[in-house]
Amino acid sequence: MSKADALGGSSTFDAVAQPMSSRAASFAAFAGQSAAPDTRTPSENVTHSPRLNVEELAPNPYNPRETLKAIEEMADSLTGRGVIQPLTVVTRQAFLRAHPGHEAQIGSATYVVVDGNRRLAGAKLAGLDQVPIHLDDTLADDADTLLESALTAAVQHENLDPLDEAKALQRLVEVHGSQRAVARALGKSSPWVTQRLALLKLSPDLQTAVEDKSLPVEVARRVGQLPTQQQHAAAEEAMNERKVRSRKRAESKSANAVSTPPSPRAEPLRAEGRDVTELAASLRQRLTSEQLDDLVALLTPR
Known part of the structure; x- marks a missing residue:
């Protein structure tokens, strides 16, 4: 029986079902990488990315984040355009197969979030009714696989x-x-x-x-x-x-910011009794190269 059949043939799932190649494709999804082309039949490891009501989702009891921080900021960012990156989830049945006897931890939820617990909390705080999900029960083959899935996703998030x-x-x-x-x-x-x-x-x-x-x-x-x-x-x-390094950088930056002191104001030049060579030497001493260029431009007939 296919996974879609096991879920009751939901029209929502059937409309958006997309085959994925393997469990490796799900890890690629965590990292934002494209998956390899699927060579399996639709009945093998089919994944879906529909939208689900937030009430159907339970946070992962084994979430590597000990505390979900900055939920208010997350909620603010979701208010405008909603959740863009799908939450990775497994079905209730798959989670309980990996962790039997943990019904109380997930309550009546139909799905358990493997990656996206903070997005789920932010969506609830923002008052969103639905979120997009990526469903793959192969991430919960057993307790170790489910743990590895959640931890791998968590480590790949830079803001952990x-x-x-x-x-x-x-x-x-x-x-x-x-x-x-x-x-x-x-x-x-x-x-x-x-x-x-x-x-x-x-x-x-x-x-x-x-x-x-x-x-x-x-x-x-x-x-x-x-x-x-x-x-x-x-x-x-x-x-x-x-x-010490910080202080030295600040001092160096301050020193570099000080502009070169202006040249002393030149005394008025008196050309009387001086030949051209002496006048040129005097000009080179008193003027910068840029000033000399400007002077030459002014004196050159056009």
């Missing part, structure tokens, strides 16, 4: 908080078994993963400093790779170096 990103990567390491495997899955380098995971090794107060942005994340990633007892001193030293 650094600590949330680090926690998502750590959970991906647990799924894939190694940092190198995670790097391959995300199309990143192993050092990229290592640097971000270093935030989880920071002392609690330094993690708090990262959250409130008093400790730059670039500094925190370097410091996190040091033993705990060395982290505070290293962080303080790095911040002091940044302040």
Whole structure:
């Protein structure tokens, strides 16, 4: 039975059904990449992108974002044109197959959001009735696949908080078994993963400093790779170096902004008793090259 048949042959879904090649196509959708041409029959791994009522959707209980921030700003941005990027969802049945016994967490919702929880919250706050969705139950084959789907989507969002990103990567390491495997899955380098995971090794107060942005994340990633007892001193030293560099840049910028002082006002020239050579030498001493060019232009017959 096809997925459309399993969903009851909804005319909404049938009207917008578009075949996708595989689970990999769904990950490509997360990254905004085009999927490879589909070579399968319509009955295999069919995906859909209709619009659904927000009441039919439940946020993902395993959302890598521990808190959904700036929902008001998201709602403001959605008020004009609505949600443009579809939310990636799985059916209630697929979610419960991967996480049996979690009915209470999703309530009566028909679908569970894998990627787009913040957009869903913003849409509700903005009073939108419907949102576009991308449905693919292959993202919920089992608990690990569902977790990997949500985490991969979350990490690919540039606005994911650094600590949330680090926690998502750590959970991906647990799924894939190694940092190198995670790097391959995300199309990143192993050092990229290592640097971000270093935030989880920071002392609690330094993690708090990262959250409130008093400790730059670039500094925190370097410091996190040091033993705990060395982290505070290293962080303080790095911040002091940044302040010195910042002050020097400001001083250099200020110095460059000061215009070249004007040449002293030249005394009136007296040509009496001087030959042309002496007069030219005097002019070269008193006038800039631009001023000399202007003088020559004035004296040259037209």
